[in-house]
Amino acid sequence: MKRQPSMDVRGVALAGPADLPALEQLENAAFSSDRISRRSWGRLLLSPSVRVLVFRSGNALDGACVVLRREGSSVARLYSIAVAPSVRRAGVASRLLAAAIQGARDAGCAVLRLESRAGNLAAHRLFARHGFVHTVCKPAYYDDGEEALCFQKDLFDGALAQAAASHQVRHYAQTLDFTCGPCALLMAMSAMDPAMPVNQAAEIRLWREATTVFMAAGHGGCGPFGLAHAALAHGFEVSVYAAAGASLFMDSVRDPRKKDVIQLVENDFRAALEARQVPIHARPVSPDSVIEQLRAGRLPIVLISLWRLHRQKTPHWVVITGFDGAVFRLLDPMVRSGDPDGGVSISWSEFKKVARYGRRGRTAAVVLSGKK
Structure with missing residues (x-):
């Protein structure tokens, strides 16, 4: 992993309306086109969803950046970054970028995105040093027809997580549309047992061991009791968080015969878990409960709705x-594709919205604790 610059934000402060003349002057000096107008600067400075950060040396305003955030989203956008020609290559842009990253994290965001001119290689190197990846x-994109390169930085901080709650897990991408649960389980099991084979044969085997037989359409899905039963069969200690009552996926199934079969399979899985005294917690999955499991050295496999991540109204593990x-x-x-480790960063508040499924907002998790 590339070493990222430390968060040196000295000299960076939040701009106010009094900075409007200096911001307009800086914009005209830094750019020859695609400039932010004086009127736009005025709107940006007053908007509650915008942070304008400035760098000062003495009385001079040497740099500025604009960070946008939409209400209810954990994605922030670096809209602009400008440095006065007289202080370029002096670390001003790096400090502004570090402050933008820190400010986005502090505001509850998990991802920071930006666009940059294709020919601005110095900026691209700066972004890479701060952990941004080209997407x-x-x-x-620009007024003169030049192409824009899009960059993104996940705001998860691995160094901070190591001191709190973090696990090294190798990513494995599902090869079939209906095997997200087995693949999530496979990733967790292989992290706790490196000898565990990670391939399509193992993926399909786990699906066969955990499936509910039916879903709304197509192949059967895997609920928390089936996944936990498969993990138990492979020698792992496991616990389950699931609300009492009907199957999580029952609302999307119309055929009463399929409903009966799904419930039968779920009841059978649950009875097998209870016979082995597997802990089954009939309470919601919350960010705090997941953090507690991570800090105890366990790996939670959590059911989410794909809508907020991939704009699909289906359950996903x-x-x-x-x-x-x-x-x-x-x-x-x-x-x-994208991030080499298959990782996605989401904020604490976004997790609460993502980790629920269906009209009733049900939650579920399967927690692995290692091999027996």
Whole structure:
């Protein structure tokens, strides 16, 4: 992993309306096109969803950056960063960027995104040093037709998480549309037992051991009792968080015969777990309960709704691998490209919205504690 610069934010402060003339002057000196107008600066300075950060040396305003955040979102956007020509290469941009990253974390965000001119190689190097990765391109993005490169930084801080709650887990992407649960379980089991084979054969085997037989359509899904039963069969200590009553997936199944079969299978899994005295907690999964499990050295596999991550109204299983005091890190079996470790960062508040499924907002988790 590349070493990232320390958060040196000395000299950086929040701008106010009195800085408007200096910001306009800086904008005109720093850019020849795509400038923020004086009127726009005025709106940005007054908006509650915008933070304008400035760097001063004495009475001079040598740099500024603008960070946008939409209400209810854990994604922030670095809209602009400008440095006066007279102080370029003096570390001003690095300090502003560090302050933008820290400010986004403090505001409850988990991801910071930005666009940059394709030809601005110095800026690209700066972003890379601060842990940003190139994601996509936007053709003809700027007024003069130049392409933009998009960058993104996950705000999960592994160094902070190591002191609190973090696990090294190897990512494995699901090869079939219906095997997210087995793949999440496979990742967690292989983290606790490196000898565990991680391949498609193991993925399908776990699905066969944990499936509910039916879902709303297509192949059967895997509920918490089935996944826990499969983990138990492979020698792992396990516990379950699940609300009492009907299957989590019953609301999406219309055929009464399928409902009966799903409930029968779930009851059978649950009875087998109870016979082995597996702890089953009939209470909701919360951020605090997940953090507690991580700090105890356990790995939670949590059911989420795919809507907020992938805009699909289906249940989905992920592995929670760490918490750094503000941001959770999870491994998503659906991720196939982008971040090399398949990781996704979500804020504490976003976790509360994601970790529930269906109209009733039900929650579930399977927690692995290692091999017996």
